[in-house]
Amino acid sequence: MKGESSFFNHPNLLFKGLAFFGAICVVLIVSLLFWASNKGFELSDESFYTIGYYFNIEMDNPVILFHRIYNVFFGWFNLSLAGNRLLASALVIGSSLFLAKEVETTAEVKHKLLYYFFIVVMSGLYHTIFPMAVSYNILSVVFINGIMASVLAYFNRGKWISIVLVGFFISLLIFNKFTNAVVALFFIVGAAVLFFEKIKQRNLVIGIVLLTLGLLIGTLFTFGGVESFLSSYEELKKGLALSTEHSLSAMVIKFYNDSIAILSETVNLIPFFLLLFLLKRYKTHFENYIVALGVVVTYVFLIFKFRFFIGNYQIALFYYLTFVVVFALLVYYQQLKKNRSVLLFAMLLIAVPFVSSLGTNNSLYLQFLFYGGAFGVGLFLWIDQLKNPYVKQVVLLFVFVIATVQITYKKIKSPYRMKSLNNQTEEVIGVPYLNKIQVDSETAELIQETVMLQEHPSDYIFLFSEQLGLSILTNKKPLLFTWLNESKYHLVPQLLIEKKELLQENILFVLPKSTDKKGKVITELSKVNEIDFHNKYEMFSTLSIKGEEFELYAKK
16 A cells, blocks of 8 residues: 555656556557558548549649649659558648647647657547548648747747748648638737737848748749649639638638537536535645546546547537636636736637638538647647646546547547448459558449449549549549539539530540439530530449449440
């Protein structure tokens, strides 16, 4: 008993033990990412992103120049699907650590090794959403982390190159997905407010010049010249006119609804708030132990109430509620005023998922997971300010355990639109991009059927978004490379008319067999005179994709 008492009387020893546990979590997660990189092939979202760098083409949506940016920086690697998945993980974790390093230089962090392990685990949270290769969401994370880290690097060391990097990352962020301009503006204003005193100490004119230089360099990397930029600018205006899902009003409404939903869950912490209130009023010698026990009971209650925080909404909710628990503890220990500057700085990072959701049609819950690295840096700073070391350790331990369970479970048992990765055992043959990828038996059968279509004398394939992976399997470029589903059938004629130079080619059409769906599609295709679908095309085969029947049409 004496040894046990001695152990618990040395909180620093406990922190070393917690850091060792964090290292185990990191090794487990990183090993999982390598193991999972060659498992599964998803026909919609992931294929939608990878087609652009498989064929080195850009999307038909000029609001997003993600593929152009990807091909400039990473296209020359010629990575397979597994390689691109690992690249995505490396970019997210690496950029999060870059940000964490600059934050550590800016604000005092008491347990540095534990801090970095925490950030690696938190930055891996996006794996609870998609089994995703590099996407515009991934690059947005990288550029936002880069902007924040470069701003901090400038104020930490005064290197002018950091201001150039800020402009460089801002330009890439906006070109990657134009609506991210909302996010970029937030960080510029936020940095100006938080670091106003330091800004006054620098040469403002030189700073503006170097920021502009960075913007120009990013623009040059993306477009290669003025003519290409002006052409894309005209296309951008057309794209914005067609984009209703990304209109300012639509994004604000979505942000408001998601925020209200997640903030309302604070009611689950009322018993914990009540405990702190009673302890504040009725002092006791066992105060710190009761607070620590209250944190444990609160987490156990939340874990069972929200089914171990496995769903996307519940996963995001766990980290929001953790922040509120820490906030309540800082109020209880009267530390908010004492550490105001650090806490305000951390709030900028904690707000990243909220603000970034204004520049996308993703839900706030998904943004929490994409920006787990930045949110984790801010959250750790808040946790690190806790006065009671045992309470601090309890909170960190729960986050480590829950995050590792979430990433492991979602990655293996509940991957996005795929069967469990344990069922991905059949190796793909005949598709170079899917080299050494393993899939489930149903997908393997589909690949065997579609690989034969590589010999079909057509250069392009017409597909809807849920089946875009067929483009890779058949090695045929998509005639329309945009997110096209049933709600956008009416846009088909307008989008195809812009492809006049391709409409005389032999096109392979993959159309849903459902009479209602097929009728709508053929009606829209028939409006395009250059195709003359009724007179020139006929059905020659059928295909079953995830239980839905499709008909294949080609020229007579």
